[in-house]
Amino acid sequence: MTTETLRQKQSRFALGVALLIQQADSLGYEITLGEAWRTPEQAKWNASQGIGTVSSLHIERLAIDINLFKDGRFITDGEGHAELGRWWKSLGQDYRHGGDFAKRDWNHYSLSSDGKRA
Ligand SMILES: [Zn+2]
Numbered sequence: 001m002t003t004e005t006l007r008q009k010q011s012r013f014a015l016g017v018a019l020l021i022q023q024a025d026s027l028g029y030e031i032t033l034g035e036a037w038r039t040p041e042q043a044k045w046n047a048s049q050g051i052g053t054v055s056s057l058h059i060e061r062l063a064i065d066i067n068l069f070k071d072g073r074f075i076t077d078g079e080g081h082a083e084l085g086r087w088w089k090s091l092g093q094d095y096r097h098g099g100d101f102a103k104r105d106w107n108h109y110s111l112s113s114d115g116k117r118a
Pocket of ligand 1: 058063064065105107108109
């Protein structure tokens with residue numbers, strides 16, 4: 001068994017995001033891209049504002065925030081994301097969705113083998 005490097009994992013994540021975008025489209029949603037890569041400085045600031053964590057997977061290029069729209073309306077709750085999140089998690093054991101977090105983060109899709117970090 002070969003061990004996947006972080007760089008390889010980042011590429012697997014990026015390919016998954018491409019599929020995620022296409023899946024959203026096929027479910028009838030329009031998307032815009034939110035934050036993908038985040039600097040450690042930004043993550044620290046976010047944490048100080050209570051809107052993120054200092055160990056965010058965005059820092060490691062293993063998370064992305066996707067904005068969904070239906071009939072021109074920006075979706076801010078679980079509509080669409082719940083279904084899309086289930087599809088995302090079907091890609092593999094380490095595919096995580098922010099809809100499962102204690103503090104729900106519906107538009108957040110990530111790849112995490114430890115299942116702890118967001
Ligand atoms: Zn996020």
